[in-house]
Amino acid sequence: MRTLPWSWPVRCRYDSAPTAAGIPVTIALSSLLAPSTMTIQSPSTSLIRFLAGAVSEAIRRAAEAGQLGSLAPPQATAIAPVIQIPNDPRYGDYACPTPLGMAKVCRMAPTQIAQTLQNHLDLPDIETQVAGAGFINFRLGDPFLAKRLQELLELGENFGKTATPHPERILLEFVSANPTGPLHVGHGRWAAVGSTVANLLRWTGHQVEREFYINDAGNQMRLLGQSLEVRVRQLQGEDIALPEDAYHGTYLIEIAQRLLEQVKAGIRPLPTTLEEYIDLAYGEMLAWQKQTLQQLRTEFDHWFSERRLHTPDPETGLSAIQKTLQELEERGFLYRAKAPRGEDPKPGAEEAVYFKTQEFGDDKDRVVQKADGSFTYLAADIAYHRDKVKRGYHRLINILGSDHHGYVGRLNAAVGAFSPDVKLEILIGQFVKLFKTDPETGEKTEVRMSKRTGNFVSLNDLIEDPEIGVGADATRWFLLSNSMDSPINFDLDLAVKQTFDNPVVYVHYSHARCCTLLRRLQEEEKVQLTSKVALNEQNRLPYKEPEERTLLLRLLALPDELIAAAEERAPHKIIRYTEAIAADFNKFYDTCRILPLLKEDPPLAQARIQLVQATRQVLFNLLTGILGLSAPESM
């Protein structure tokens, strides 16, 4: 095989050191879920990059030979060929429609361009064909496929990892809830999506750190502390009502009960100040959220406390927020007024300090310091993003719920004011609704998730409540299964089903099927598994059925599937891909027997065993390395 531009050896260090300790799963999670240090030494072959590179090269050569009409060689290098998998297998394994698009610049017929490019293609072991209106179709030959399969088996848990020509240092912030109560299922979506996007970016050669911003300053924390204090006094027999805007959840009663027990046992004294109540409740809530996230197999490299932004630096006496505003002032981004620029002040309005967020695309300027001198929430947010910028990332990614889409302009300003180079990317996702079939009417009804009412299914309930019985695997799966732009209707009945209606079960079953079969082959039939892929005398893979090749091609697409999902920040594509593998595998399994062939046709048996090995490996890598699910070895 020729040396190709993307096969350069790239070393990527990951300096995060998360652990998956304490996760109560029976199946050990792979160490590749969150590697502390990962070096991509031998990247997996991306078939799409491989073919695109070959077409690029052909375009360059053809242009230099003056065979592409009015297309000049310098323009030719700018063309990025599109490679896709055709929906009809008659059109080959991969196809390139780029000649169609080149017709205008070349002033040539698309078929003629395709023909010309085909003549310049240098692809041993790959059949090419010009077809249709100007497509180039590729059919991968067996010697090529055999090499790829062997590479898959040899790379094992590393198959799928690729290097990127432009590795970035990325900070990914997600969940970032107030530590005032249990996480809800919406938080669970961002946890699942965020952790998966982080995995995808790492597997495609980037350096990623995951961060949780703890909103632990301000009025909500005060309310939380007050609520706990009221609960404690209620338990002590005092007739006192919870204020209207307090936290009504029963979880605070449980904490109050535990506290009183500990006080009674002499383990700790009763808090005497509101601050002590706040800190106590805060600590409990944060620990609870951390535990829930860990159970959902979502780890963070940094927990960033908002309080840090409010505390004064001992040297300067200024808090990070104050320093931030000072810096904005120096750069001319602040002004003092009774209304934002372009608006008339409301009657009785007092002067406040505004930040010129409009310069960065916001619809109006925003207040950072109120008339009474206190800071707005935005001020802390700006200070936070200034901190991120100063930490030296190339790119900041924030995952937010759709209710926050109005913050995009503000956040762009918060980053843009401090650095024109750091890229801020805000991913907005739609919400999750829970549905349950009413046992009486048989109709699906929404389970409300309001904190006010007692009728509340938290993320925690979903993961570990045996009565609800969904668990972390199904929760992650369903929270990942839709595009971020699409809301999720989480079907609680479906998620607990142990039948194939439930795609998680289907995928788990497929992996277990591979494992069981391989175990049996090794233990009972004494078969030695090998990653050496053999061709027969005709230089062909000894396959007999179409299902074999279909499955192999599907498995070899892993690097490209990961690249596409990572670039689009679209974990749901991986869900789709995983389902497709399971379907292809079960079709293969049904048609292609192995045990009867061990004596009858050893080469074919061997080839099929390797397909099972490869399927197991790819499913394992996807489940444990990307999606953060378990991979059961038997069911």
Added chain:
RNA sequence: GGGGCUGUAGCUCAGAUGGAUAGAGCAAGCGCCUCCUAAGCGCUAGGUCGGCGGUUCAAGUCCGCCCAGUCCCGCCA
């Protein structure tokens, strides 16, 4: 009033950045176990891609207008 997102098979949703005959899973109907896990596989049926117009060789995909659903539009946190 302004903005974000959505509208594709009876239901839940994909659709790889504009390409060849629009897909999957459920649900419905019919078949396949003396055979490695039938928790499986195959076949059938199901569509005005919300509507109208535009851009071009080509539109579910891009642009404009309209209709419907949903979320947002504080010196709150």
